[in-house]
Amino acid sequence: PSEALVKDMVAAVEKHARQLNRYPERDAVELRTALAEYVSEQTGVAVSVENVWAANGSNEVLQQLLQAFGGPGRSALGFTPSYSMHPILCAGTQTEFISCPRDADFRIDEEEALEAVAKHRPDVVFITTPNNPTGDVTPIDVVEKIVQAAPGIVIVDEAYMEFSPSPSATTLLEKYPTKLVVSRTMSKAFDFAGGRLGYFVADPAFVEAVMLVRLPYHLSVLSQIAATVALAHKEETLGTVAKLSAERDRVVARLKELGYYVVPSESNFVSFGRFADQHAVWQGFLDRDVLIRDNGVPGLLRATIGLPEENDAFLSAAADLADTVEMTN
Numbered sequence: 001p002s003e004a005l006v007k008d009m010v011a012a013v014e015k016h017a018r019q020l021n022r023y024p025e026r027d028a029v030e031l032r033t034a035l036a037e038y039v040s041e042q043t044g045v046a047v048s049v050e051n052v053w054a055a056n057g058s059n060e061v062l063q064q065l066l067q068a069f070g071g072p073g074r075s076a077l078g079f080t081p082s083y084s085m086h087p088i089l090c091a092g093t094q095t096e097f098i099s100c101p102r103d104a105d106f107r108i109d110e111e112e113a114l115e116a117v118a119k120h121r122p123d124v125v126f127i128t129t130p131n132n133p134t135g136d137v138t139p140i141d142v143v144e145k146i147v148q149a150a151p152g153i154v155i156v157d158e159a160y161m162e163f164s165p166s167p168s169a170t171t172l173l174e175k176y177p178t179k180l181v182v183s184r185t186m187s188k189a190f191d192f193a194g195g196r197l198g199y200f201v202a203d204p205a206f207v208e209a210v211m212l213v214r215l216p217y218h219l220s221v222l223s224q225i226a227a228t229v230a231l232a233h234k235e236e237t238l239g240t241v242a243k244l245s246a247e248r249d250r251v252v253a254r255l256k257e258l259g260y261y262v263v264p265s266e267s268n269f270v271s272f273g274r275f276a277d278q279h280a281v282w283q284g285f286l287d288r289d290v291l292i293r294d295n296g297v298p299g300l301l302r303a304t305i306g307l308p309e310e311n312d313a314f315l316s317a318a319a320d321l322a323d324t325v326e327m328t329n
Helices: 003-017 029-043 057-069 085-092 109-122 140-149 204-211 221-232 234-257 278-287 308-322
Strands: 052-055 075-080 096-101 124-128 152-155 181-183 198-202 268-272 301-304
Touching: 003 221, 029 052, 029 198, 029 221, 052 057, 052 204, 057 085, 057 152, 057 198, 057 204, 057 301, 075 085, 075 109, 075 198, 075 234, 075 308, 085 109, 096 109, 109 198, 124 140, 140 152, 198 204, 221 234, 234 268, 234 308, 278 308
Parallel strands: 075 096, 075 124, 124 152, 152 181
Antiparallel strands: 052 198, 181 198, 268 301
């Protein structure tokens, strides 16, 4: 976060700290209004406060949606490997999670996806784009076909969408108001992971539904203040997105030069391999003082794009390991 953002946040917290004996504004109208303005500017889709809901990170957003639309006797379909919290949140809400594997390049196979929807008739479908942990984007026309086929609701998880030039699924909301929810977060593009602020964009009926299951006063005064200040600094904060995207492209190009397979990424991380033993390679990076992630996807490791000097250290370790690791086809 920039010094200007930190300064304004400290001033705002100091102002409101004297009123912490009062409960927060339970519907976070000021914050949701600011989020609606941001979404409208960023996606080109006109939305208002009635279309936006906010919670403690996108995990709580997804949990609230599952509390409202999942539950015992209901199911959710996801395209794996994908965000690891989807099946965990399903388990916590007693929603059956059904996995539809992605293809060999970690893309959603359109034909198999539509067959899975027709076979299982899920109440909820998750589409993560850009996908976590692979970084690839599902084309908007494929998203639309899944929305058309789904008997229940479709939650498009766009946690990393600011890093992608692809169109947001919010462009489909007007066409499918009763079926589509777009989940987003401030954790990534806003340098705000510690602030814990996620939100969704959808028809007002979805907001009314989660209001029935949310905990009273679920967003603290401090969370609402901090997120509102961060949104006021969106120009400078989002300026880092372009820098990270350029660094991502540099890292990808170098990894390919070194002979690694790289999943096409439109996020702030890259997944690469293919390794016969990805955990042994992960240890090799750690032995060189570089910590990346083994998400449990066979053959792949994931590296977050950081500062240029951090990326240089990662690429140096990757060069050291390139001729020593065993690859698979």
